[in-house]
Structure formats: structure tokens, C-alpha cells
Amino acid sequence: MKTRNWLTLLAVVVVVGILIVSCKPSPTPAPTEAPTEEATEAPTEAPTEEATEAPTEAPPPPYDVEIYGDLENLDPSGQVVTYWYQHSRSREEAIQAMIEEFNSTNEWGITVQGEYAGHYGEIYNKIVAGIPSGEVPDMAVAYQNQAATYATQGAVVELTPYIESEKWGFTSEEMDDFFPFVHRGDYLPQFDGRYGFPPNRSMEVLYYNEDWLHELGYDHPPRTWDEFKEMACAASDPEAGTYGYEFSIDTSTFADMLFNRGGEMINEDATAYIFDSPEGLEVLTFLQELFNEGCAILETERYGDQADFGAGKVLFTISSTSGLPYYRSAVAEGAGFNWSISTLPTSLDTPKVNIYGASLSIFKTTPEKQLAAWLFIKWFAEPEQQARWARASNYFPVRKSAAELLQDYFNENPQYAKAFEFLNYDIAIEPGVAGYDECRDAINEMLTAVANGEDPQTWLTQTVEECNAFLEEAAPSQ
Structure with missing residues (x-):
């Protein structure tokens, strides 16, 4: 009887122990579930979103597609x-x-x-x-x-x-x-x-009669403006109808003379003409002195400078290299002398070339x-x-x-x-701005006036004012 009671008590203790153990919270679910969620969801969702969204947000092309279209994929056929x-x-x-x-x-x-x-x-x-x-x-x-x-x-x-x-x-x-x-x-x-x-x-160059220069005792074309004037005046004989320089009214020639004295036609941001500078006045004064001293003559008909150069009547002209074939023909059909070209004289250490x-x-x-x-x-x-x-x-x-x-x-x-x-x-380089055509006309008028003896400073001031008015009128709206 005592033995049966003891066995019964032992069985109850075992069952209760099992129940207690089975009812205790398991320590394994929390660490296994949390890492699984973090490891599988966070890394897989973020890259998937970045990989699919990046191509759709590519930067637009650096031009207006309405004007240029899809340039890299256009077909210009036909x-x-x-x-x-x-x-x-x-x-x-x-x-x-x-x-x-x-x-x-x-x-x-x-x-x-x-x-x-x-x-x-x-x-x-x-x-x-x-x-x-x-x-x-x-x-x-x-x-x-x-x-x-x-x-x-x-x-x-x-x-x-x-x-x-x-x-x-x-x-x-x-x-x-x-x-x-x-x-x-x-x-x-x-x-x-x-x-x-x-x-x-093309570019502006100085055309010169090589034989004539040698006859005057010079072995090189003028490198400075002082040399240019000296040579031109030495060659001039108004009574014989020969001159050192024939000036063709041309804004590009004025610009080239200005550049080679260190001046500029327009400011850096292209908002104002600035050729009413000391250098600009030097150019006009220099030209007028050549005319006043009988060392230069004004071209009176189109391409007259080419014809007179070819005939041996003028020592120097300044013109475009696009005229080289015509100068060659003029010399061959005219006086038939040796001739050449050079950069313009300059006041600078090295000459500037007006390319246009x-x-x-x-x-x-x-x-x-x-x-x-x-x-x-x-x-x-x-x-x-x-x-x-x-x-x-x-x-x-x-x-x-x-x-x-x-x-x-x-x-x-x-x-x-x-x-x-x-x-x-x-x-x-001359100004690439709207309104420069009209400004060139004004400059040509200034050059004609100065060649005919009118006041350089008055015309220079007036012309720059006119050109700036053209510039302002033609400027793009902001």
C-alpha cells in the first residue's frame, strides 16, 4: 500500500514537471525570426527599388529635344x-x-x-x-x-x-x-x-612691292608703324602719281590697325564698343597724317588698290588674302615686279592677325x-x-x-x-554681335571723313555712340 502510494506520487511529480517545462516560453523563436526578417527583407527590397528606378530617372540630354530631337537616334536619310x-x-x-x-x-x-x-x-x-x-x-x-x-x-x-x-x-x-x-x-x-x-x-595682310622696297634701300617690310610711315613717304611722289599707300575704306582694316596698337573693338562681355580709346585715336590720326603729308592716297573705285598695285603706282596696300589670285593677275598683267605679303606693322611685341x-x-x-x-x-x-x-x-x-x-x-x-x-x-577677331553690320557702315563713314580732313576725335566719339546704339537696339531680349 505504501509502495503504491509512493509510485503514484512520483508519477504525478513527473507529469507536473513535464507540463511546467512544456509551458515555459521557448528561447529560440526570437533570435531566429528577427535576423530572418532583417536579412531577407531589408537588403532585397532596397536594391530592387534602386535598380528599377535609376534608369527611369536618367538625366535629360544637354539640349532641347523639341529642337534637336533624340539626336543620337535620329535618321537623316532622304x-x-x-x-x-x-x-x-x-x-x-x-x-x-x-x-x-x-x-x-x-x-x-x-x-x-x-x-x-x-x-x-x-x-x-x-x-x-x-x-x-x-x-x-x-x-x-x-x-x-x-x-x-x-x-x-x-x-x-x-x-x-x-x-x-x-x-x-x-x-x-x-x-x-x-x-x-x-x-x-x-x-x-x-x-x-x-x-x-x-x-x-581669310586674313588681313600687307601687300608690298618687293623690288621697290629694295630700290628705296630696305631689305624687309615694315615691322612697326613708324617704319611703315617712313617707307610710304619715301616712296611717294604726288607729281609722278606714285604713293606709298593706297587706303581702301574698310572696317576690317581699321580693326586690324587697332588690334596691332593694343586696342579692342568691343569689351569682353560684348556689351559696349570701346574703340574710342587712345589706340583708336592713334589709328585715325596716323591715317590722316599720311594723307596730309602726301604719303597716301584714297581708293576711288572698287578694287582700285589692286589695279594700282599691279601697275606699280603704290608701294603698299592692306587687303584680304582672298584677293591673292587677283593681285597675282594684276602684277602679271601690269608692271611685272616681285611682290610679297606680310603681317601688318605693330606696336606690340608680336603682330596680331585679324582672321575672318x-x-x-x-x-x-x-x-x-x-x-x-x-x-x-x-x-x-x-x-x-x-x-x-x-x-x-x-x-x-x-x-x-x-x-x-x-x-x-x-x-x-x-x-x-x-x-x-x-x-x-x-x-x-572682330565683334560677332547683332548690329555690327550697321556699326561697320558707321565706321566706314568715319574713315571717309577722316581721310578727307575732318576731326578724328569728333568722329571717333560720335561713331562709338552710334555703334553702341545699334548694339543696344539689336541685342537679344533678356
């Missing part, structure tokens, strides 16, 4: 591009031949239709008149200040997106092959952008047509095309490597070869 140019005679034949080659060889089947539309001024006037109604070409020749006028009316496209495009633009190696003036010349400060690309360039020329601007049409126009411009800028055009036009190429293809042309045209070396000099 586009027809109208192109207005100023070339005539042999240059027109050459440009038409090059257009035909582009049309027959480009892989997109683009057709460029080139058309002579008059000289620079006529083209400019036609475009200004046609912008309101949209009667403009797809691409046209334009000086920088003319392109600025078109840009104020929102008619042309900024070219940086094309130039820098991975698919349609230039490589870094190609960009390095362009002369420095290419990167500076078409920048429009009023718009902080480029609205043209150069197919070629019209570029090609693209008008707003459709993204595809604009791209097609750009592809012609890019093709024309290739070294092979540049060398071909240089031979035909006597303009300077914009690519350094074109020189390798022009060695025979250099040998045949020593004056051109000499001028080509000037492309490596310090360059100066």
Missing part, C-alpha cells in the same frame, strides 16, 4: 537641304562639284541643293526679310554678326549639340586638328553659344533636316575636302592636317604659303 551661298564664277563651279560629290557618296541619301543667292549683304537682307514668313533656306553662309541677328529672332540652331554628339560630332583628335580660330571665331557672346561653323577663313570669314548657319526646320545640314558641314570640314576647297578658292583651310595635302599648292603659290604660316600667330 533629307533635302537648301543651301544659299555667295560664290560665283570658278568658286561656284567648285562648290557645285563638291556638293554633287557629297550627294552621290553620303550613306544617308541626303541631297544638298546649292544656290547662288547674291553677295553677303544680299543674302543677309533676303533672310532677314524672310524670317517672319519662314521663307529662308535650310542652311546659309553668314558672318558671325549676321548669325547673331538671326539668333535674336530664334531662326537658327546652336551647333554645340552636333559638334559634341557621340554619333554625329567630332572626336577629340579631330577637334585638336582644327586651328584655334575655329574654336573662337563663331562663339557669339550675346548667346553664349555657336551658331555657325567655318568652311574656310563667313561660316555656315543652320536654320530651324525639323530635327532630321537640321542633322542632314550638319552632316554636309562636317563632311566639308574633312581634310580632303578642305584641301580641295583651298585650291579652288584660295581661302585657308580650317584643319591643320590639310597642309599635308597642299604642299604642291604651296610651292606654286609662295605668297599663299607665307600667309598660311600666319595662322599660327596671335589672332584677333
